[in-house]
Amino acid sequence: MNDLIARLRTRLGAAHVLTGEDAAPWARDWTGDYAGAPLAVVRPADRDEVAAVLWLAADFQVPVVPVAGNTGLNGGAIAPGAIALSVARLNRIREIRPESRLAVVGAGVIVEALDQAAAEHGLCFPLFFGAAGSAMIGGVLSTNAGGSNVLRYGTTRALCLGLEAVLPDGRILDLMTGLNKDNTGFDLRDLMIGAEGQLGIITAAVMRLHPRPVERATAMVALDGLAQAPALLTALQDASGNEVAAFEYMPRAYIEHARALFPQMREPFEAPAPVNLLVEVQARRIGQAGAALEEVLGQWLEAGRIADAVIAQSEAQRREMWALREASAEIVFCRHPVIDTDIALPLDLVEAFLTRIEPLIQQVDPGCESLAVAHLGDGNIHFNVWLTREDAALAEALRETIDRLVVGMGGTFSAEHGIGIAKRQSMARFKDPVALDLMRSIKQLLDPAGLLNPGKTLP
């Protein structure tokens, strides 16, 4: 292996091949649940260097694991004994074309940085979640990341017009179109998106930008239960012209956990509510969003359909509301052992799921504690369970229990985080076997040696 390291250093420059202590930050993921020291961390400067790394790794039969912001939650970027290929240096925003509402970017560009660059042109890159300040374009493409604005803008897939990827054999797949319509053969772009680095390493992309909303109106809404939530969402969509950007759910227990971990956070309502919704409406004309929000919440308060509502009166107050919601990953992963999920269900079945799941998990691990927080507008629930003890079989049994109910109710066991290591068993249990077989065949076709991100995604 020393020979491989030496050749990588010759090709990339010694400064961009990290080993030992220098590589330590890549030996553990953000959640703390996945660990494994890479053989080396390499930081190629361009797509040709990415290809060179793949060729060298193939010569030595060493696996390569692409790594972007390392903010994934399923262990998808952990690289034990492998070359961790960081795309961090592919971090140039090459071009922003405001008239076409698109940006041409390297895979190492940070999500928030792209949004900031778009803002200079009156545009936005709307993907938004807690880790947007660290996550990179290559990572969000590889996991088809979602977050809080999917309701309005779709997942990362819907924000990508074109991409470039280095295939496992080092060839470069050039699909860097910036067109809204392009029907030239099989959809290889979408095959690469969400493939978690199994089929190639995404090195650049053409991302869609949107007009920047000139107004955001944000509120916390208190309800006694979830039954009215779907109708509230519909009312807000109708009043705003489908400009609801976020519709997030935090139950009572979530608020309490957040305040225990972050004492500066405040209870959103005088009378603590069982159901707390963070609602954000946006508009391209000043006043429209606020008017829509006030109109609907006013009517609903008067009719007694919601218990309370607070509309943010300042950006500071808005940020305070969002800070509560965005604390979720820290709340969930500050205590172990934990299983986190990103299930999704039809919106109108969310309440039924939450009612039914509790006794089932208590049967599996009596005394375990669950905590839900949700992108409710998408039916996408982060249903997390703190186990009573460290026990891999117990964790898997809990996961299976949750997945089985979700799938039985027409939902999915992974809505936005992807599979990684965490959900390979869920894939084996609940994914259509023909689909699984087809995925394996495609993986074998592109990566016959199985050197790209092995042991992930496919069971």
Place this chain on the structure above:
Amino acid sequence: MNDLIARLRTRLGAAHVLTGEDAAPWARDWTGDYAGAPLAVVRPADRDEVAAVLWLAADFQVPVVPVAGNTGLNGGAIAPGAIALSVARLNRIREIRPESRLAVVGAGVIVEALDQAAAEHGLCFPLFFGAAGSAMIGGVLSTNAGGSNVLRYGTTRALCLGLEAVLPDGRILDLMTGLNKDNTGFDLRDLMIGAEGQLGIITAAVMRLHPRPVERATAMVALDGLAQAPALLTALQDASGNEVAAFEYMPRAYIEHARALFPQMREPFEAPAPVNLLVEVQARRIGQAGAALEEVLGQWLEAGRIADAVIAQSEAQRREMWALREASAEIVFCRHPVIDTDIALPLDLVEAFLTRIEPLIQQVDPGCESLAVAHLGDGNIHFNVWLTREDAALAEALRETIDRLVVGMGGTFSAEHGIGIAKRQSMARFKDPVALDLMRSIKQLLDPAGLLNPGKTLP
């Protein structure tokens, strides 16, 4: 082959295996440019019968070509000597779930019929083009059809949540999710969409519905040239909150051709204009669309940035405007030989393209006549050329000339019609060779015998 026919009749019922005269309607496509008598036309009743047809065909090494509404323009559904597998009997709208804004449908459901069914729930299925009254869901999925509302709602791909397909080996791929977010492995759904029946036969789908606009405001706008069109689109998007549903371009020559073919059609303006735009804005609140349209067109008229504008004052007047635009296929294909294209360019390059292309095609075929009509909001131009004579090499040379300029300007040689037979050479010339190779490998993986829709799509 008589044995094959007999076995098909046993399996499907004699009434659903057509040969000879009964199969004649499938021997020629709508354009008249592609012909070839199928061995038989089969009409399976469900996915199991589709699989049975594929197995029987494989036993006899006979190709199978899936056929839906037969409204494609590139010969993709022509089936010389093959079994034409019509999905017309898979025509049940199985379920409409208004609260989830989706429909579960068979591949034989007609596009317009789905929209009408959605209307009963205050929803719409917004895919719209001239052939929407005949085209079927299986066909629009297989070609990722576009049309006049892509600007607002995206292509068919953006309207599909899940699907079911019978693979070439007869296995059923079940991806019938109705969720907005589902990240469970490689994106096989989008691999099937737009694959033109090369990788499997789509038998059912879960389609996204949208709230039905309660108001549509439609206008014809006269301009002296295309230079101002991008800014007009932006102004309309800003004023309407991105509710521009259509932004269509018809040049002077198009209006004249339309009136020659359909004498009842009227000149849109008192002073015939070089550039005629059909603009439609929609809204979910009565008055908003009309107000946005009037505001912008009024300002632009006053500022002298547009030459004239007529806002439709009745549904009849609106239909008259659309009839002019929707006549395009009939205008183009009423005269032969013709090559039709569905190229796309960045919106701000459309005018430059139209200026540059004319002398180039005159060099190739002096005296040929071009006619453009465009989904201008998507930069998607149907640039059609009537040749001076029937000459396949000349037609191919013209196509190459057009494609070369488009691709050189950052555009695509196929935006919404797909490849079929017509554009295989364009694929060979202009598609990324790595992408092409990967497409061929995937085709070989799924259909090693090459029996599904052979001779199409891939060069």
